[in-house]
Amino acid sequence: MGVKIEKAAPSGFCSGVGRALEIVTRVARERGGVEMLGAVVHNARVMAELEALGCRVVTSPADIRGGAVVTSAHGVSPELEDELKRRGIEVISTTCPFVRRAQTAARELARKGFLVVVYGEAAHPEVKGILGWAGGPGIATLDTGFLASLQPLPRRIGVVSQTTQVPAQFQRFIKKLVSAAFTQNSDFRLLDTICHDIRERQAQAARLATRVDLMLIVGGRESANTRHLARLVARITPTHRVASAGEISQSWLAGKQRIGVVGGASTPESALEEVLSRLKELTSDHGQSG
Amino acid sequence: MGVKIEKAAPSGFCSGVGRALEIVTRVARERGGVEMLGAVVHNARVMAELEALGCRVVTSPADIRGGAVVTSAHGVSPELEDELKRRGIEVISTTCPFVRRAQTAARELARKGFLVVVYGEAAHPEVKGILGWAGGPGIATLDTGFLASLQPLPRRIGVVSQTTQVPAQFQRFIKKLVSAAFTQNSDFRLLDTICHDIRERQAQAARLATRVDLMLIVGGRESANTRHLARLVARITPTHRVASAGEISQSWLAGKQRIGVVGGASTPESALEEVLSRLKELTSDHGQSG
Structure with missing residues (x-):
C-alpha cells in the first residue's frame, strides 16, 4: 500500500497577494522596474521573480532613489505615506483589502477615544501599519499581560486582530480581556478583522x-x-x-x-x-x- | 456573649431613588396630589407614604384622568412618553440618571445597526424602557440561549446591562456571548451600565x-x-x-x-x-x- x-x-495565492503581485508586476513591466519598500509579500521565491522583472527592495524610506515606490500588501502607516508624498515620491499601494479594513477600524476606534489593541505580532509590518492608522497610543500583543501596567484600566478598549491570526486563539484572547479588564463603566468594542x-x-x-x-x-x-x-x-x-x-x-x-x-x-x-x-x-x- | x-x-435610598422621591413629593405638595404611572420605586412603604400625600398609582396609560403624570425612576420608552404627550398629558419624568445612561447607549447602538441585548429581567419596567429606547428588535435576557434561534448570527451585537445586575454575573454572560457568537466579521460592543x-x-x-x-x-x-x-x-x-x-x-x-x-x-x-x-x-x- x-x-x-x-x-x-x-x-x-490568496486574493490579496494575487492583487498585490498583479499591481507590482504591471508597474514593473510598464516602467522597466520599480522600487519596493520591504517585501511586497513574505515569500523569497516570489520576491526573486519580481527582482528578475527589475523590482528592487529597499528596506528603509531613506534608501528610495526613484520617484515612485510600491508599498507592501501588509500596508503602511499614514505617516509613512505622508512622508513619502512630501518628498515627492509617488506611492503605489498594494495594501490588501482585509488589512485596509483593520486599519480603518483602528482609526475609527482611536478617533472615538478607544485604546486600540491589535491582537498580533508587534514586529510584523501589518501590525505596525494598523497601529500607525490608530495614530495614537496603541498596543500590539498576543496576551493580556499588558493590562497589569494600565492603572487605572481604560474605560474604552477597542480590539482588532492582525488579519492572519487564528480565530479560536483570538476568541480566547478577548475572553481573557473581558475577564481581566471589563469593569465599572467599561465600553469595549471587539472586532473580528481576520481575513x-x-x-x-x-x-x-x-x-x-x-x-x-x-x-x-x-x-x-x-x-x-x-x-x-x-x-x-x-x-x-x-x-x-x-x-x-x-x-x-x-x-x-x-x-x-x-x-x-x-x-x-x-x-x-x-x-x-x-x-x-x-x-x-x-x-x-x-x-x-x- | x-x-x-x-x-x-x-x-x-440611592441617589436615583432619592431624586425620584424628591420630584414626586414636590409635585404632589404643589398640586395637592398627582397620578403616578406604576410604582415610582419598588417599595410598598414608600408608595404608601406617597399615597398619603395624594399620589395615586395608575397601572396603565389608559387609566390616567388628569393632565399630568409622574413616570417611574425605572424610566419609560420614548413611545410611551410620546403617546402621553400626544394626549396632552404633561409627563413628569423621574428617570434615574444611570437608567438614562443605559437608555441612551441602547439608542446609539440600535442607530448604528447593532442588535441590542439587555442583560436583565425581561418583565422589569427598567428593561422594557431600555428596549423601548433601542426602538427596534432587541433582546432582554439573563442567558445566552437566545443565540440558538439566531441564524445567521448578527454581525453587530451591542450589550448593555440592567443597572441593578451583579457585575461578576454580567461579566460571565458577556464571556459566554463572546465564546458562542463572536465569529467571522463580528463587531461586538459591550457596555457596563451597572449603577x-x-x-x-x-x-x-x-x-x-x-x-x-x-x-x-x-x-x-x-x-x-x-x-x-x-x-x-x-x-x-x-x-x-x-x-x-x-x-x-x-x-x-x-x-x-x-x-x-x-x-x-x-x-x-x-x-x-x-x-x-x-x-x-x-x-x-x-x-x-x-
Missing part, C-alpha cells in the same frame, strides 16, 4: 490534519499566516514547516501513511507542486513498512 | 456576608436590586429576604452569633432601623447557646 499524499484546498481566506485555509488545514499522520506547511520564513497555520495544525498532528521542497527530510517520513500538504497565502502553487513531487519521490524510493 | 448585629454601608451605587452596595454586602453567619436583605418584593443582593450574598452565607421587620422568623436566628443587615436602593432607612430593633429584641429575649 502506497503513501497517500493530500493537498489542502484552497491553495495558491476570510486565511480563516478558510486554517479551517481546511485543521480538517486535513485530523486525517493524516504528518503535515507539511509550505511558506516563507517571514510569513505570519504560514507560521499560524503551522502552529494550528501542530496541535492536531506532527507538523513541519518548509520554505521549499529541498528542506524536506527523509527522516520525517518514516512510517507515515498519510501526508497532508498546505500552502500559505503567499506561497505560489509552483512551490506546492514541487513539494508534492518531492514527497512522491521520497516515499516511492524507499517503500513503506507497516 | 451577645449576638453581634451589623448593618452594611451604604444604606438608605455605581448598586455596585458599591453589592460589594459591601458581599464583604459583610463573609463575616456573618446570617444575612437579612431588607427591601420590596418587586425590587430587582434587592433580589440581586439576596442572590449574591446567599452564595456566601445563609440569607433571608424580608420586606419588613414583621417577617423575621425566630427560627432563622437559632445558634447565629453574627447577623448582617443590608437594605436595597429603594429601602428607606426607617425600615432598616425597625429590622435592627426587632433583631435585638429577638436575640436578647431568648439568649444564645454555643
Whole structure:
C-alpha cells in the first residue's frame, strides 16, 4: 500500500497577494522596474521573480532613489505615506483589502477615544501599519499581560486582530480581556478583522490534519499566516514547516501513511507542486513498512 | 456573649431613588396630589407614604384622568412618553440618571445597526424602557440561549446591562456571548451600565456576608436590586429576604452569633432601623447557646 499524499484546498495565492503581485508586476513591466519598500509579500521565491522583472527592495524610506515606490500588501502607516508624498515620491499601494479594513477600524476606534489593541505580532509590518492608522497610543500583543501596567484600566478598549491570526486563539484572547479588564463603566468594542481566506485555509488545514499522520506547511520564513497555520495544525498532528521542497527530510517520513500538504497565502502553487513531487519521490524510493 | 448585629454601608435610598422621591413629593405638595404611572420605586412603604400625600398609582396609560403624570425612576420608552404627550398629558419624568445612561447607549447602538441585548429581567419596567429606547428588535435576557434561534448570527451585537445586575454575573454572560457568537466579521460592543451605587452596595454586602453567619436583605418584593443582593450574598452565607421587620422568623436566628443587615436602593432607612430593633429584641429575649 502506497503513501497517500493530500493537498489542502484552497491553495495558491490568496486574493490579496494575487492583487498585490498583479499591481507590482504591471508597474514593473510598464516602467522597466520599480522600487519596493520591504517585501511586497513574505515569500523569497516570489520576491526573486519580481527582482528578475527589475523590482528592487529597499528596506528603509531613506534608501528610495526613484520617484515612485510600491508599498507592501501588509500596508503602511499614514505617516509613512505622508512622508513619502512630501518628498515627492509617488506611492503605489498594494495594501490588501482585509488589512485596509483593520486599519480603518483602528482609526475609527482611536478617533472615538478607544485604546486600540491589535491582537498580533508587534514586529510584523501589518501590525505596525494598523497601529500607525490608530495614530495614537496603541498596543500590539498576543496576551493580556499588558493590562497589569494600565492603572487605572481604560474605560474604552477597542480590539482588532492582525488579519492572519487564528480565530479560536483570538476568541480566547478577548475572553481573557473581558475577564481581566471589563469593569465599572467599561465600553469595549471587539472586532473580528481576520481575513476570510486565511480563516478558510486554517479551517481546511485543521480538517486535513485530523486525517493524516504528518503535515507539511509550505511558506516563507517571514510569513505570519504560514507560521499560524503551522502552529494550528501542530496541535492536531506532527507538523513541519518548509520554505521549499529541498528542506524536506527523509527522516520525517518514516512510517507515515498519510501526508497532508498546505500552502500559505503567499506561497505560489509552483512551490506546492514541487513539494508534492518531492514527497512522491521520497516515499516511492524507499517503500513503506507497516 | 451577645449576638453581634451589623448593618452594611451604604444604606438608605440611592441617589436615583432619592431624586425620584424628591420630584414626586414636590409635585404632589404643589398640586395637592398627582397620578403616578406604576410604582415610582419598588417599595410598598414608600408608595404608601406617597399615597398619603395624594399620589395615586395608575397601572396603565389608559387609566390616567388628569393632565399630568409622574413616570417611574425605572424610566419609560420614548413611545410611551410620546403617546402621553400626544394626549396632552404633561409627563413628569423621574428617570434615574444611570437608567438614562443605559437608555441612551441602547439608542446609539440600535442607530448604528447593532442588535441590542439587555442583560436583565425581561418583565422589569427598567428593561422594557431600555428596549423601548433601542426602538427596534432587541433582546432582554439573563442567558445566552437566545443565540440558538439566531441564524445567521448578527454581525453587530451591542450589550448593555440592567443597572441593578451583579457585575461578576454580567461579566460571565458577556464571556459566554463572546465564546458562542463572536465569529467571522463580528463587531461586538459591550457596555457596563451597572449603577455605581448598586455596585458599591453589592460589594459591601458581599464583604459583610463573609463575616456573618446570617444575612437579612431588607427591601420590596418587586425590587430587582434587592433580589440581586439576596442572590449574591446567599452564595456566601445563609440569607433571608424580608420586606419588613414583621417577617423575621425566630427560627432563622437559632445558634447565629453574627447577623448582617443590608437594605436595597429603594429601602428607606426607617425600615432598616425597625429590622435592627426587632433583631435585638429577638436575640436578647431568648439568649444564645454555643
